[in-house]
Amino acid sequence: MTIENINNKEVNPDWKEFRTKKIEELNKKYSEFNVKDDKILEGYHLLHDHIHVKRRKNITASENLIRLLIKRKDIGCINSVVDIYNLVSLETKIALGAHDMDQTNGNVTLRFTNGSESFHPLGKEEIWAFKLENMPMLMIPIAFYVAWKSVKPSKHW
Structure with a gap:
């Protein structure tokens, strides 16, 4: 939407x-x-x-x-x-998020992870390697930004 x-x-x-x-x-x-x-x-x-x-x-x-x-x-x-x-x-009780489409480059997609993704936790400076495979993940095409919707709410809309 x-x-x-x-x-x-x-x-x-x-x-x-x-x-x-x-x-x-x-x-x-x-x-x-x-x-x-x-x-x-x-x-x-x-x-x-x-x-x-x-x-x-x-x-x-x-x-x-x-x-x-x-x-x-x-x-x-x-x-x-x-x-x-x-x-x-x-x-x-459903985890939701919103994203500023002016800040994305490309399409937002929902797919399973392959283990090569990075995750930038909200409020943290460092980027974490994401080693789990076959997890549903919302991919936001911003450099190193992935919002893991089942775990943390996104503060980026």
């Missing part, structure tokens, strides 16, 4: 009000929530087990957001685009 002409620098007052109400709803939804009993999140864990990725070290983006919401009663604001997909991820 491509959405064009988004002003991602200013916060719309209607959006701010909607977000506040949605966070309140999500806090109620997750007030008695136990991550270990959730079948959707367990599906991510089973996928990680299948591909030999440690559960504790590689928490899915949606689980991470749920845990953050439970702990802090909010998830913080980054920008409108990221905040929107974070709310959708909290609602659906």
